[in-house]
Amino acid sequence: RKEVEQDPGPFNVPEGATVAFNCTYSNSASQSFFWYRQDCRKEPKLLMSVYSSGNEDGRFTAQLNRASQYISLLIRDSKLSDSATYLCVVRNFNKFYFGSGTKLNVKP
Amino acid sequence: EADIYQTPRYLVIGTGKKITLECSQTMGHDKMYWYQQDPGMELHLIHYSYGVNSTEKGDLSSESTVSRIRTEHFPLTLESARPSHTSQYLCASSEYPPRQGMNTEAFFGQGTRLTVV
Numbered sequence: 414r415k416e417v418e419q420d421p422g423p424f425n426v427p428e429g430a431t432v433a434f435n436c437t438y439s440n441s442a443s444q445s446f447f448w449y450r451q452d453c454r455k456e457p458k459l460l461m462s463v464y465s466s467g468n469e470d471g472r473f474t475a476q477l478n479r480a481s482q483y484i485s486l487l488i489r490d491s492k493l494s495d496s497a498t499y500l501c502v503v504r505n506f507n508k509f510y511f512g513s514g515t516k517l518n519v520k521p
Numbered sequence: 522e523a524d525i526y527q528t529p530r531y532l533v534i535g536t537g538k539k540i541t542l543e544c545s546q547t548m549g550h551d552k553m554y555w556y557q558q559d560p561g562m563e564l565h566l567i568h569y570s571y572g573v574n575s576t577e578k579g580d581l582s583s584e585s586t587v588s589r590i591r592t593e594h595f596p597l598t599l600e601s602a603r604p605s606h607t608s609q610y611l612c613a614s615s616e617y618p619p620r621q622g623m624n625t626e627a628f629f630g631q632g633t634r635l636t637v638v
Contacts, residue, residue, distance in 0.1 A: 445624040456611055456629040457564070464624070500564075502627075507552055507571060509615070509627050513563035 414439050419501050419512035426491055427520055434486045434515045436501030445504035446477050448486045450497045451514065457500055460486075491519045524548050527612050527630035534602055534637055542597045542633045544612030553595040554613040554627065555579070555587060564611065570595055602637040609634050 419436040426432050438446075446463040461468065463475040463484055474487040484501055496519045501512040525546040534540055546553065551572040556564040556579075566579030570589040584606070585599050595614075599606055613627040 445626075447624065447626055454560075454609075454634075456632050458629070459626045462624040462626065504624075508566065508569065509554070509613070510566075511556075511564045 415512075416440060416505070416510035417501050417503050417512035419515050421513055421515060423516040423518050425518045425520060428491055428493060430491045430519075431487065431489050432491055432517065433488075434499055434501075434517075436484050436512050436515075438482050438484065438501075438503045438510075440503070440505050441479075441482060443482075443503045443505050446484055447502040447504075448473075448475055448484075449500040449502055449511075451500055452497050457511075460499070488517075491517075493519050493521065495519050525612065525614055525628050525630045527610075527633050529633060530631060531634050532636070534635070536601075536603055536637055538602050540599050540602055540635070542610055542612075542635070544595045544597070544630055545593050546595075546614045546628070546630075547593060548614060548616070548628070549592065550614035550616045550628075551592065552615045552617070553589065554615075555585075555595070555597050556611040556613065557581060557583065558609045558611060558632075560609075568597065602635075604637045607635060607637050 448460040449457040450460045451457040463477045467476045472489045476485045498514040500514045528543045553570045555568040558564045565581035567583040568587040611632045612630040615627045
């Protein structure tokens, strides 16, 4: 079983739409949680950390449900520049586990 | 911008050659990682290090080897490159959480795109 599972998409949405991504993780002892963004043929870059209390950064909102081992990312008012692959990442002790990514295409 | 650098960015090399992919970071991070990623596919951990003189195999078996003689430097070596080694190799680093509950992320270099012909 994979450590982190994500819907690969793609999600094709119009500009201005709200889109939600989900992922689940298998190890209940996981300590830290993140969403990364990866553009085509580039390295992953941190989008935001995810905390149990939920956190927001502009148009992006992340939620963590430890009981269900479930992480979500909500993007409001999608922009063309949001088109990318979004990676759900979990840290267990000293190792980071990456989901396979969810591809988002924002269309004009 | 993260202070972690990989060289070369692109490498095309013949079968059987020995290659070393360089990774350096100036953040003083103890933990460093090598990931392998094929186009459109997920990242796979192939090596990691907790600090100087510490190296461990990752979750994906790899014929490459690594060394960690200095904190800032974590090179990856392939003794005899083969076409099956063609991939993107991404180096990352992170620090230990300074206290419980803090999230400390992984910072990535720009990657080395390796093609073995």
